[in-house]
Amino acid sequence: MDKSQLIQATADKAADGGGRPGTENVERVLDALFGTVEHPGSIAEALRRGETVVLGSFGSFHAEGGTAAFRPGKALTEFLQDATG
Template structure:
């Protein structure tokens, strides 16, 4: 899934919940969260400051061995991907 597909998927999910965010709004949020080539996102900035960035249920972004960004999946994400959702 590339960025454009992700934007469309998230915009579709927000429509299902009644929030109905436009794709350009979703794109700005994704860029602010994950960053772009020109600007780091909130996750990258947190990691640079030595923080672990946790999204409950999804997982925690952290620096693996102190230098490489990594994701430690949360329980909800792991269960969904493995087909073991309660």
């Protein structure tokens, strides 16, 4: 899944709850969260400050040896195991 597909899937998923955010709004949010080539996102900025970014049961990002690392959470792990098992 590339960025444009992620934006479309996220807009579609958000529409399940009622109003539909425009794909432009979803793209802005994803760029602010994950960053672009030109501008770091809020996750990257937090990692640079030495913080861990916890996204509920999805998982967490942390800095490890000068790179970003992701540790999946329980809910994500269980979902993937059920989906593939």
